[in-house]
Amino acid sequence: MSEDTRHSRLLARARDKRTGEWEAELADIRAARGDFPGLDYFLSLHAEGPSPEKIEERTGMPPVALLCLQAPIEIFLAQGFFPVKILGGSHGCANLTSPKLPALMCPTLKAVLGETELDPRLPRIPWVLPLTCDWMVKFKETRALFGDFPGPVHLLEVPRLRESAETGDRWVREVSKLSGFLAKIGGKKLNAKNLSKAMGTMEEARKAQAELAVLRRKGLVPARVHALIQGAFFFDRAENWTRSVNLVIGAVRKKAGNGDAPNETGRENPVFLSGSPVFFPNFKILKLLETAKLNVLADDLCSSERLFPRHVAVTDRTVEGMTRALADAYHRGCLCPVFAENAHRASVIKEAQNEAGVRGVVFHLLKGCHPYDLDSFSLEEALRGWGLKFLKIETDYSAEDGQNLLTRLEAFRPTLNVEKRTAK
Amino acid sequence: MSLKSLRLLVQHASFVVLIYGGRFGVRLGPGVPCFACPYVNGCGGQCYLMGLQGYIGFGISAADFWGFEGARALFWFLVFVVLVALLGKLWCGFVCPFGLFQDWLTMLRRRLGFSGLKIAPETMAKLGIVKYVLLAWLVLGPIMINLGILHRDFYLPFCQMFCPAKPILPVFGGELRHFALDVTNLVTTIVTSTSLAVTGGTLAAMFARPRFFCVFCPLLAMIHFLKPVTLLALKKEPALCHGCGTCRRVCFMDVEKVWLEKAESDVQCVDCVNCGECVDSCSASGALRLTFAGKPLAKSSRARSLGLKKHRGAA
Numbered sequence: 001m002s003e004d005t006r007h008s009r010l011l012a013r014a015r016d017k018r019t020g021e022w023e024a025e026l027a028d029i030r031a032a033r034g035d036f037p038g039l040d041y042f043l044s045l046h047a048e049g050p051s052p053e054k055i056e057e058r059t060g061m062p063p064v065a066l067l068c069l070q071a072p073i074e075i076f077l078a079q080g081f082f083p084v085k086i087l088g089g090s091h092g093c094a095n096l097t098s099p100k101l102p103a104l105m106c107p108t109l110k111a112v113l114g115e116t117e118l119d120p121r122l123p124r125i126p127w128v129l130p131l132t133c134d135w136m137v138k139f140k141e142t143r144a145l146f147g148d149f150p151g152p153v154h155l156l157e158v159p160r161l162r163e164s165a166e167t168g169d170r171w172v173r174e175v176s177k178l179s180g181f182l183a184k185i186g187g188k189k190l191n192a193k194n195l196s197k198a199m200g201t202m203e204e205a206r207k208a209q210a211e212l213a214v215l216r217r218k219g220l221v222p223a224r225v226h227a228l229i230q231g232a233f234f235f236d237r238a239e240n241w242t243r244s245v246n247l248v249i250g251a252v253r254k255k256a257g258n259g260d261a262p263n264e265t266g267r268e269n270p271v272f273l274s275g276s277p278v279f280f281p282n283f284k285i286l287k288l289l290e291t292a293k294l295n296v297l298a299d300d301l302c303s304s305e306r307l308f309p310r311h312v313a314v315t316d317r318t319v320e321g322m323t324r325a326l327a328d329a330y331h332r333g334c335l336c337p338v339f340a341e342n343a344h345r346a347s348v349i350k351e352a353q354n355e356a357g358v359r360g361v362v363f364h365l366l367k368g369c370h371p372y373d374l375d376s377f378s379l380e381e382a383l384r385g386w387g388l389k390f391l392k393i394e395t396d397y398s399a400e401d402g403q404n405l406l407t408r409l410e411a412f413r414p415t416l417n418v419e420k421r422t423a424k
Numbered sequence: 425m426s427l428k429s430l431r432l433l434v435q436h437a438s439f440v441v442l443i444y445g446g447r448f449g450v451r452l453g454p455g456v457p458c459f460a461c462p463y464v465n466g467c468g469g470q471c472y473l474m475g476l477q478g479y480i481g482f483g484i485s486a487a488d489f490w491g492f493e494g495a496r497a498l499f500w501f502l503v504f505v506v507l508v509a510l511l512g513k514l515w516c517g518f519v520c521p522f523g524l525f526q527d528w529l530t531m532l533r534r535r536l537g538f539s540g541l542k543i544a545p546e547t548m549a550k551l552g553i554v555k556y557v558l559l560a561w562l563v564l565g566p567i568m569i570n571l572g573i574l575h576r577d578f579y580l581p582f583c584q585m586f587c588p589a590k591p592i593l594p595v596f597g598g599e600l601r602h603f604a605l606d607v608t609n610l611v612t613t614i615v616t617s618t619s620l621a622v623t624g625g626t627l628a629a630m631f632a633r634p635r636f637f638c639v640f641c642p643l644l645a646m647i648h649f650l651k652p653v654t655l656l657a658l659k660k661e662p663a664l665c666h667g668c669g670t671c672r673r674v675c676f677m678d679v680e681k682v683w684l685e686k687a688e689s690d691v692q693c694v695d696c697v698n699c700g701e702c703v704d705s706c707s708a709s710g711a712l713r714l715t716f717a718g719k720p721l722a723k724s725s726r727a728r729s730l731g732l733k734k735h736r737g738a739a
Contacts, residue, residue, distance in 0.1 A: 163669075163683075163684060210727065210730055213726075214727075310666075310726055310729070310730075311670065311729040311730055313673065313729070317537075318537055318538070318539045320539045321539060324673070328670065332667060332668050333668030335666065343686060344665055347663060347665055347667070348708075350663045350664055351664055351708060351709050354710060355709060386663075
């Protein structure tokens with residue numbers, strides 16, 4: 001059998017597996033949460049998949065592939081591009097690229113590389129690669145192992161220090177360079193009008209996200225539903241996403257007001273989900289948490305509540321002023337573990353403890369994600385000081401460890417109430 | 425209502441009372457801890473700095489100190505202390521008419537689309553020392569006049585020479601005469617030409633950078649000296665801070681302490697004017713609080729930063 005035939009067979013097998021994963025996860029969510037109000041829009045977006053053509057058709061803007069969230073979305077929108085986060089959640093895609101990659105490499109990026117193998121259109125669109133972790137730094141070269149990367153690629157250098165004026169200024173220049181790149185490939189320059197409009201659009205999305213978080217803290221939004229809603233952000237225009245989230249919020253409030261809670265277990269065993277991102281269709285950890293009756297009331301995942309900065313405060317409506325505001329929010333406000341002096345990492349957990357009464361933290365660590373692994377130790381120490389229980393789950397995209405993880409999560413559940421029982 | 429909206433409302437109401445109040449019978453006296461300029465025709469109150477240099481402070485001769493004049497000076501000093509103890513730097517952020525004037529200039533600049541002047545925090549920190557020099561000048565100047573070391577025409581040495589509010593605020597009362605050069609003698613020429621140079625330079629700088637003069641304001645330093653008795657304070661819960669630096673960016677005084685503090689809850693520093701912009705803009709729920717006698721008056725939250733209606737347990 002020739003090399004080409006063997007490769008074609010591998011691709012076909014991976015494509016089948018990937019399609020199967022998407023369909024199985026969607027069917028599972030439909031079966032478990034199909035009655036959740038307003039979910040159809042988000043399910044249908046996921047069902048159509050992340051094809052560049054479909055996204056361009058839906059949004060009316062040419063897509064730019066984006067990995068990591070330090071590149072301000074507003075800049076893309078203002079300059080007429082739609083940033084698409086390539087979902088790296090397929091086990092089939094990760095397996096496809098595994099033979100040419102280190103065994104302990106981030107499975108998300110393996111899966112993204114697999115997506116580029118399966119869909120030849122993906123490497124041809126423009127890419128923006130924020131240089132966050134080491135895997136991201138080497139992404140462009142790694143991709144070259146699998147063939148051409150003909151689309152224009154912009155490397156966005158992310159300073160690891162955030163509290164100095166020098167790195168702040170350097171980052172603003174990097175964001176301006178990103179804008180220059182988009183102007184070069186699209187011909188549309190950034191100006192106060194288009195940037196202000198894009199910022200207004202994103203501010204509405206932020207408000208919807210914040211309102212959704214309020215319902216989540218009340219135990220009204222199950223983990224997988226929340227992840228599905230957040231993940232759909234990169235499939236459609238921000239205005240449509242915001243409108244649909246607002247419809248969900250209204251419907252959930254109405255249902256809850258009628259005493260018909262859309263999440264049956266609600267606020268029992270409240271936990272915070274921290275660590276590596278969770279991308280569709282790999283909702284394994286979320287499903288296990290649901291099965292173990294642990295309710296995720298908040299998270300700090302960059303695929304979920306950290307999808308975009310909470311707030312961009314603008315005092316100066318000039319292009320420079322708004323660019324600086326965006327640069328600050330996407331850099332200084334980012335809790336990604338790749339940054340030095342990340343003492344603020346635990347702040348959102350403390351906030352969730354105060355607001356939602358979370359009792360423990362489940363730390364989701366994807367094998368090969370070294371920055372999160374390193375951060376988990378200092379985080380655990382800080383959390384114990386606040387009386388929060390901590391469980392680190394190290395896993396990958398395979399289903400084999402599911403039962404083992406479920407047992408650990410179920411054993412973790414009663415520990416959440418230990419102090420409560422002792423107090424009684 | 426956001427603190428920003430409340431502040432704008434209070435600032436404009438205060439401006440009317442302090443600049444025009446005298447025309448309607450408002451007499452708040454010379455103990456007001458902000459730039460309520462007595463040179464404004466028909467003002468409603470008088471800046472304590474003027475009294476302090478003149479008739480209720482260091483302008484009193486040693487002979488008068490133990491008599492009625494001394495008692496009057498003590499009385500107004502106590503009034504000043506009580507007012508500062510009650511409102512702290514809200515006087516600067518919410519009440520000061522000259523602060524509002526500077527805010528108008530900033531609004532105008534932004535409306536015109538100018539980015540403004542960026543001054544490095546280190547430079548501003550160095551320049552901030554000037555406020556203590558001016559404070560020393562307004563204390564020592566009158567004493568030197570009393571001792572005969574300085575000419576009598578240096579009377580009210582801070583107001584006459586270095587206060588840009590003295591020529592500017594009377595314009596709102598319909599007077600332009602404080603922009604005139606007085607060439608009566610060498611001293612008046614020096615005094616008025618210094619005043620005009622300082623005012624011109626400060627006006628340009630105030631247009632280019634928000635609240636430029638506040639960095640040099642000796643009253644800000646005086647109010648800060650009374651911090652131990654002040655009931656109003658800005659507090660931070662470092663464990664809840666996300667470190668996003670929004671507080672630093674929205675702060676027109678370029679205060680870095682609020683952002684960078686990682687251990688102490690007290691972040692009320694000398695240059696903070698308690699405008700509340702940081703509390704309004706901070707999206708970390710409960711990380712920043714404006715407190716009165718330890719009780720929170722306003723608290724940062726995600727809902728507040730986004731202008732959402734407050735929810736119980738809001739995220």
